[in-house]
Amino acid sequence: MAIKFGRPIDLRDVARNPAAGAPPVLDLTIRPRRNRKAEWARRMVRENVLTTDDLIWPLFVVQGDRTRSTVASMPGVERLSVDEIVRDAERAAKLDIPCIALFPYTEPSLRDEHGSEACNPDNLVCQAVRAIKKEFPEIGVLCDVALDPFTSHGHDGLLKDGRILNDETVAVLVRQALVQAEAGCDIIAPSDMMDGRVGAIRQALDQSGFLDVQIMAYAAKYASAFYGPFRDAIGSAKTLTGDKRTYQMDSANSDEALREVELDIAEGADMVMVKPGMPYLDVVRRVKDTFAMPTFAYQVSGEYAMIAAAANNGWIDGDRAMMESLLAFKRAGADGVLTYFAPQAAERLRRHG
Ligand SMILES: NCc1[nH]cc(CCC(=O)O)c1CC(=O)O
């Protein structure tokens, strides 16, 4: 007999007459609360778990020596000089966090219209990758590919007459990806949303012998208000002219996300990502169910800031909200999460399992 979410229909209406005068007892055969009666019972039926293996920790790198500068809109997050980022990589390695992601704060004097610094083999990100890989070769290093930390106008691509040029931008992104791979980056993560960049980067990596360098495509990346604090962190908030809606997706769409993801997979992405995270869990679920690919979500800066700010005000329990938000990604089908909470979550998982 087919049963879906309950008992067979013909068993549902069996009369169960309580004795007259008995205390009020609902005539319920099924009481879902039984499975929640104690922690051991809840553990038995728990469907999803968050583990440290699910965490990718984004870090910001800044010029200098022994420098850690706070980011006002991201309490608890700092920009780190190369020597300091190695210390955080060590912290990640000790916590068993599998992978860290690097983002640069580029000095304004090094930013130009073409984002040239992106292709400098000795830029901050490349320096950081080399320094981290030298001391901690066993930790995964992911590098973002996009021009916004390097352009004077704050866009992810080349700007001409108010338009973002697609194919010209892809040519630059390919060079950026190659200098990162040469520095020792393990995962190239294009976040720019130009068409065709995954295929072009894959081809260039292969031709240069980087057959094992993976690509995690920011495949369904939305034009979002939740990136604000990140733009503070990398110093592009004030310089950004206009918005990114001609390349990042419209938040109203999810069929379009499937088409974007399909293209990136066809072009050679090893892993795909949905971004932002919490407001787009429906998209994570659709992507996972449709493609069965390693699927990641980015709990972005604004999501982090909301939880951190409410927690710092005593309005929510920050630790519990953090863990609940991260578990939600697993429930939605994500294989992992890029999150600024990574070290706190890993520490908590170590304490509480
Ligand atoms: N292309 C750059 C990039 N890579 C990651 C983020 C956002 C990450 C975050 O908000 O935490 C952005 C910002 C943007 O697209 O404007």
Ligand SMILES: [Mg+2]
């Ligand atoms: Mg695309």
